[in-house]
Amino acid sequence: MIQGGGLFLLTVSSFFPALFHIEEIVFFILLGLALLAAWLEEKDLRVRTPIDFPLLLLVAWILLTIPFSLSPEYSFVEWRKLVAQCLVFYWAVYIMRTIDLRLCVKTKRSPAVWWLWINSQGFPRIIFFGVLLGVLVLSSFALVDFFARGGNWEDRTIRARAPVSDYNWLSTYLVLSTPILFYLGITSRFLRGKILSYGTVGIALLAHVVSYTRAGWLASVAQLFSWGVVTQRRFLLLGVLLGIMLVPVALFGLAQKGYQADTLDAWTLGTRVQVWKLGAEQLIRHPFVGIGYGNNNFQPVLIDTPMGDKPMHLHNTLLMMGVGSGIPGFVLFVWVFIRLGREFFTRANPSHWTDLETLKLCLGIVMIGFFCRNLFDYMFAGSLAYLFWILMACGLGATSKIVQKTEPQHLFGTS
Numbered sequence: 001m002i003q004g005g006g007l008f009l010l011t012v013s014s015f016f017p018a019l020f021h022i023e024e025i026v027f028f029i030l031l032g033l034a035l036l037a038a039w040l041e042e043k044d045l046r047v048r049t050p051i052d053f054p055l056l057l058l059v060a061w062i063l064l065t066i067p068f069s070l071s072p073e074y075s076f077v078e079w080r081k082l083v084a085q086c087l088v089f090y091w092a093v094y095i096m097r098t099i100d101l102r103l104c105v106k107t108k109r110s111p112a113v114w115w116l117w118i119n120s121q122g123f124p125r126i127i128f129f130g131v132l133l134g135v136l137v138l139s140s141f142a143l144v145d146f147f148a149r150g151g152n153w154e155d156r157t158i159r160a161r162a163p164v165s166d167y168n169w170l171s172t173y174l175v176l177s178t179p180i181l182f183y184l185g186i187t188s189r190f191l192r193g194k195i196l197s198y199g200t201v202g203i204a205l206l207a208h209v210v211s212y213t214r215a216g217w218l219a220s221v222a223q224l225f226s227w228g229v230v231t232q233r234r235f236l237l238l239g240v241l242l243g244i245m246l247v248p249v250a251l252f253g254l255a256q257k258g259y260q261a262d263t264l265d266a267w268t269l270g271t272r273v274q275v276w277k278l279g280a281e282q283l284i285r286h287p288f289v290g291i292g293y294g295n296n297n298f299q300p301v302l303i304d305t306p307m308g309d310k311p312m313h314l315h316n317t318l319l320m321m322g323v324g325s326g327i328p329g330f331v332l333f334v335w336v337f338i339r340l341g342r343e344f345f346t347r348a349n350p351s352h353w354t355d356l357e358t359l360k361l362c363l364g365i366v367m368i369g370f371f372c373r374n375l376f377d378y379m380f381a382g383s384l385a386y387l388f389w390i391l392m393a394c395g396l397g398a399t400s401k402i403v404q405k406t407e408p409q410h411l412f413g414t415s
Contacts (some may be wrong), residue, residue: 003095004123006030008130012089014387015134015173018164023323023383024084031091037373047090047097047395054335060292061081061332065325069292075324087396092393099123100398109343124359124394128180130392135177136200138162139207142170144153146210154259158214172379173214175369176387179223183362204302215376223369229359232351268338272315272376279304279319286326293324295378317374341369344395356398363395 010027013019038045062079069075070159100123142160151158162170181204185197208216221240228236255261268317282291282301291297298314314320322330344356353361370388373379380388 001099003030003034004073004099004126007092007095008126010386011127011130011390012134014383014390015138016163017169017383020383020386023386026092027084027088027386031087034091034094039246045094047094049090049093051336051339052340053395054332055086056331058332058336059086061328065289065293065329069294069324070297071292071294074296075292075294081381081385082293085389086123088386089389089393092390093397096123096393096397102209116362124398125184127390128184128393130302131177131180131387132184132197132200135174135181135204138170138173139200139203142207143203143210146207151210153210156260156262159212160207160210167211168216168377168379169214169384170383171208171211171213171219172370172373172377174204175216175219175223175373176366176384176391177222178204179227179362179365179369180391183359187358194226214263215373216324218376219369219372222372223365226368227365230345230364259327271312275302275312275314276316278317279314279323282323283319283330286323288326288328290322290324290326290329293321293329295381296322297324313378315377317378317380320378337367339363340392359398360395363391 006026007030009024010030013023013026035045037043059079059082062075062082066072066075066079141163145163146158146160149158151160159167160170161167162173178201181197181201185194185201188194188197208220221244225237225240227233228240251260251264255264278301279298282298291301295313298320299312302312313324318330318333321333341364344360344367346353346360366388370379
């Protein structure tokens, strides 16, 4: 269970970007130990998931385009980071399936209390508990820091942020985590579990609001809307649509009185549109192999444009993939998310969903939020990427045997 404990710790530490290099070292140590143990025990190391084909093609294609990069050395370093993310994903899937098998093996020895607890919960829920701990500490720190620096609701001059990072990272962490907190609260069998989960939801939502990150808010709206569509909740859909119409009106009214004027200022959107146009031009000029994989490869392109030498990036992960690795790279990256969506979203009647289908719906909502967040910034990096792949592994590595055995409390019934 060293590997399972390591996976839990990596999940919690992923919420703190300053620990990322330590997280990397710990991961590769755990990966090496897992490979050694599997070799000694003569286990089959082959791990199969529904996204293998597009994901491995994406990694291979980016490698083939590196010689055509504006900076091959930089692109190769970024490619290695992508390979490390894939290894995190497959390692997490392997560990979860291995724990699944061991939980099903009956031994003559009396199992430890902690083993019985894991067996009763299901390992994905243990990882989700790690997410809850990470969010609770992260959001609490962000709120304390926000008010200590003089933050308020009048404007977004001061914004809540992740430790040793910024508001973009904080909002993305909360987009990844909020559906999981709701899942834990709704499916918890004990009152204390519901209180802890919903209490953390409240703290996280407050931190999400005072991060004043509109792209993060939009990603959360997309999550709510997709939840309503999949679960056929008409009142939720109407509520989301009504909120989309009323919230901007309310913000405009506040801006007229001198509050939150910067929140409605569209200068960041205008800058993004300019950069996206320049990115589209580069994609047209280099449609097959791109200009080089990596977020920083676009910077030299700006020198001869109206943007000048400003420290500007594409602010769009999909476009970064296309500009960096050509249209094939863009298509393969989108294909990975399509395969994830097909795996996580079921067509069955919500009232007849199994525990596993409910778990996968939660992770599908997580995936949608992360995808939308990456449409406005490059957030597929560092500990955020590690956390995302660990959560995806919870859905693709889980089986009905390691999901909580209790019946969901009519989690997503129709209205």
